[in-house]
Amino acid sequence: MDGTNFYRTIWLSDFYLGTRDTKAEFLLDFLRHNECEYLYLVGDVFDGWALRKSWYWHQYHNDIVQKLLRKARKGTKVIYIPGNHDEFARDFFHLQFGGITVLPSTIHTTVDGKQLLVLHGDEFDGIIGRTKWLSILGSSAYQMTLHLNRAFNHLWRRMGLPYWSLSAYLKRRTKKAVQFIADFENAIVMEARRCEVDGVVCGHIHHAELRMIDDVIYANSGDWVESCTALVEHVDGRLEILTWVTQDHNLRMRRSAVSGDGRASSSDLIELALARPPTRSGIQAKGSGVQWT
Numbered sequence: 001m002d003g004t005n006f007y008r009t010i011w012l013s014d015f016y017l018g019t020r021d022t023k024a025e026f027l028l029d030f031l032r033h034n035e036c037e038y039l040y041l042v043g044d045v046f047d048g049w050a051l052r053k054s055w056y057w058h059q060y061h062n063d064i065v066q067k068l069l070r071k072a073r074k075g076t077k078v079i080y081i082p083g084n085h086d087e088f089a090r091d092f093f094h095l096q097f098g099g100i101t102v103l104p105s106t107i108h109t110t111v112d113g114k115q116l117l118v119l120h121g122d123e124f125d126g127i128i129g130r131t132k133w134l135s136i137l138g139s140s141a142y143q144m145t146l147h148l149n150r151a152f153n154h155l156w157r158r159m160g161l162p163y164w165s166l167s168a169y170l171k172r173r174t175k176k177a178v179q180f181i182a183d184f185e186n187a188i189v190m191e192a193r194r195c196e197v198d199g200v201v202c203g204h205i206h207h208a209e210l211r212m213i214d215d216v217i218y219a220n221s222g223d224w225v226e227s228c229t230a231l232v233e234h235v236d237g238r239l240e241i242l243t244w245v246t247q248d249h250n251l252r253m254r255r256s257a258v259s260g261d262g263r264a265s266s267s268d269l270i271e272l273a274l275a276r277p278p279t280r281s282g283i284q285a286k287g288s289g290v291q292w293t
């Protein structure tokens with residue numbers, strides 16, 4: 001297969017399938033070009049809350065689910081740790097669906113023997129006690145920036161510019177959000193210490209990160225609503241955050257061609273796939289990783 005990267009492990013989280021805010025096209029592209037031995041879905045894969053309010057299920061969302069099931073069938077060990085938005089899946093802990101195992105949390109051991117606690121992270125909202133993340137995420141101001149973001153990126157694309165997240169940018173600049181993130185990270189790291197592991201991998205706050213907090217590895221796989229990020233473990237055990245921004249002209253052109261009512265058929269997707277150049281020259285995996293020695 002052309003242009004496929006292989007990692008030992010990939011962690012992905014916060015897709016929010018079932019909403020218009022998912023960057024489903026980028027996620028699908030990522031899943032097509034990246035294979036691994038272990039794949040962790042670190043929560044908020046579906047937005048059950050949004051689906052209850054209004055049904056939005058795009059063909060791309062189906063394709064993502066199919067792609068994940070296919071990976072499991074082909075031998076990738078897929079572990080699904082539900083979050084607070086897909087808490088309906090928390091009724092199915094320790095069960096398997098199509099080869100995908102559902103767990104409340106788990107410990108991953110890297111190839112060089114580091115133990116990483118993997119969990120979604122919403123359980124630490126309450127402990128923080130200050131501003132709950134949910135109140136930020138659920139606030140009309142935040143919803144508004146997501147809407148703005150969509151409109152903005154539509155324009156941005158028409159101007160031929162790559163995806164850029166206005167909402168992620170605004171969030172980074174909000175003092176309250178910055179303080180929340182710091183508190184969240186500290187609470188999670190304390191939990192890692194309590195479990196006597198080397199580090200922790202979580203999602204939930206839509207803020208990809210990989211760094212040492214004192215003696216603990218803190219990693220957050222980010223999201224596919226704003227930033228399109230993944231945490232990966234290379235075959236040598238090195239951890240890295242990838243930002244998957246497609247600058248493929250064909251993809252962009254196809255998208256504007258199919259965007260009429262915002263829906264694409266699978267034949268559109270096949271065409272879209274065929275329109276891709278044989279190498280992954282248009283795709284940039286921007287590394288911002290820390291090397292662990």
Ligand SMILES: [Mn+2]
Nearest residue numbers: 044083084204
């Ligand atoms: Mn969450």
